[in-house]
Amino acid sequence: MTAAAIDASGLGKDFGAVQALDRLDLEVREGEFFGFLGPNGAGKTTTVHLLATLLAPSRGSARVVGHDIRTDGLAVRRGIGLVFQETTLDRDLTIDENLRFAARLWNLDHHEATSRIDALLRQFGLEERRGDPVRTLSGGMRRAADIARGILHRPRLLFLDEPTAGLDPRARRSLWDLISNLRASSGLTVFLTTHYVEEAEPCDRVAVMDRGRLAALGTPTELKRAAGVGSLEEVFLARTGHQLAQTGPA
Amino acid sequence: MYGIVIREFVRFLRQRGRALSSVARPFVWLIFAGAGFAAVFVGRSAIDYRVYMAPGLLGMVVMFGSLLAALSTVIDRDAGVLRMMLVAPIRRGTVALGKTLGATLVGTTQAVVVAAILLPVVGLAPTPGGAFLALAAIVLTGLALGALGVVLAAGMRSIENFAGVMNFVVFPMLFLSGALYPVRHLGPVLHVLAHVNPLAYGVDLLKHALLTRWADAGYGGELPIALDCVALAIFAVAGLAAAGPMLAREGGVARAAFRERP
Numbered sequence: 001m002t003a004a005a006i007d008a009s010g011l012g013k014d015f016g017a018v019q020a021l022d023r024l025d026l027e028v029r030e031g032e033f034f035g036f037l038g039p040n041g042a043g044k045t046t047t048v049h050l051l052a053t054l055l056a057p058s059r060g061s062a063r064v065v066g067h068d069i070r071t072d073g074l075a076v077r078r079g080i081g082l083v084f085q086e087t088t089l090d091r092d093l094t095i096d097e098n099l100r101f102a103a104r105l106w107n108l109d110h111h112e113a114t115s116r117i118d119a120l121l122r123q124f125g126l127e128e129r130r131g132d133p134v135r136t137l138s139g140g141m142r143r144a145a146d147i148a149r150g151i152l153h154r155p156r157l158l159f160l161d162e163p164t165a166g167l168d169p170r171a172r173r174s175l176w177d178l179i180s181n182l183r184a185s186s187g188l189t190v191f192l193t194t195h196y197v198e199e200a201e202p203c204d205r206v207a208v209m210d211r212g213r214l215a216a217l218g219t220p221t222e223l224k225r226a227a228g229v230g231s232l233e234e235v236f237l238a239r240t241g242h243q244l245a246q247t248g249p250a
Numbered sequence: 251m252y253g254i255v256i257r258e259f260v261r262f263l264r265q266r267g268r269a270l271s272s273v274a275r276p277f278v279w280l281i282f283a284g285a286g287f288a289a290v291f292v293g294r295s296a297i298d299y300r301v302y303m304a305p306g307l308l309g310m311v312v313m314f315g316s317l318l319a320a321l322s323t324v325i326d327r328d329a330g331v332l333r334m335m336l337v338a339p340i341r342r343g344t345v346a347l348g349k350t351l352g353a354t355l356v357g358t359t360q361a362v363v364v365a366a367i368l369l370p371v372v373g374l375a376p377t378p379g380g381a382f383l384a385l386a387a388i389v390l391t392g393l394a395l396g397a398l399g400v401v402l403a404a405g406m407r408s409i410e411n412f413a414g415v416m417n418f419v420v421f422p423m424l425f426l427s428g429a430l431y432p433v434r435h436l437g438p439v440l441h442v443l444a445h446v447n448p449l450a451y452g453v454d455l456l457k458h459a460l461l462t463r464w465a466d467a468g469y470g471g472e473l474p475i476a477l478d479c480v481a482l483a484i485f486a487v488a489g490l491a492a493a494g495p496m497l498a499r500e501g502g503v504a505r506a507a508f509r510e511r512p
Contacts, residue, residue, distance in 0.1 A: 075339075
């Protein structure tokens, strides 16, 4: 019996009159690779921000890495890593300085931070560029540095919010290699949001979101069987059909 | 928090143009505004106008230094760096405090560098006590304006509002601070406004520190030193108290996320 990395019940968020997320009940197991699929505006990012305590829920609650997001935000943030859709690196600083800044924010011990940063930069192939300002790096390198920043403090749960947006196929490929290595080596739970259906294929389980509601949940195989179709893409289209016009690749 | 302070300072040093112009700016004022006002006041005063201006210029340097550094929070939000701070396991208030202290450090460094050049140029040699009080005034002013800058930045939607801040906050604050002329001669409305201006207390404190010799002639500080200090401290604390929750509002994250939706 493994503990739940995420346990949300009735979680919801309104922005003014707009209901971004209705009432989400969701459990993500420790160690799971969980895909959170849906068209733009389905409430994926809102859900991530709620679970990461960046937003306060309008209703319901959730426990993330064992802590209540309403009452114990600091403990939640300590246990999670979050890679946003857009880069959070300071373009004026070098990769090294950015990671050091993050290490100080996460209150890592100086020596531990140094060895951890060295190891991550080696693993991510960024060693030679560590002294270069972020503005001079390619999109793929920035993304890799963002992920290094996200897992610097060894979180148990990593949120990846549309991590491949704007990356070319080669950078995408190496990003997925990186993430599968990480999962294999550390047993990291990964919560991936995406609107690229093919990216959700390797996930253990997938939730399909539509207009703030959970439209389907299961392993990719289960979802395909339930919908009587051959690919996740068809599941996606069947479950979120009316928003088809908005779902093309960005 | 230490990290936030360091980052602010490294960024400042990295932007050479900004560092240089911040040091050069007061001298431009000294030469041009100084010449103009000196011509107006010629023969009428017991003090060289450029000497009178010196504390005000130092106040101006701190104001630009810390206010602009604190306003960079807006850029942090646009660039996403603010989100990195908000998702870290630290309190919102700590982020606000870190930005304010970083801004204070930037403002203070600029003012100290400028003071080292400016004071000899205008022939002011402060006593050790005066120098200490001046430094205290600079740090307190930096804190008050840094906190104000973070509040303004937290309330701003985008960098476009920057010009508005310059016109409706920075320049009125400068002109109502006593940096260029005594505020006591202004009409009642402006005089009252001067009392809610943090920079006015900072400049007043700097005059206490640097213009003691001319105090009898009416050019020294006008308010009690303790009042100046308390007022600046209140601005700083009130600003920080307001800034934390404001930063935590959806502003750090969701607004940007929704704006970027296709």
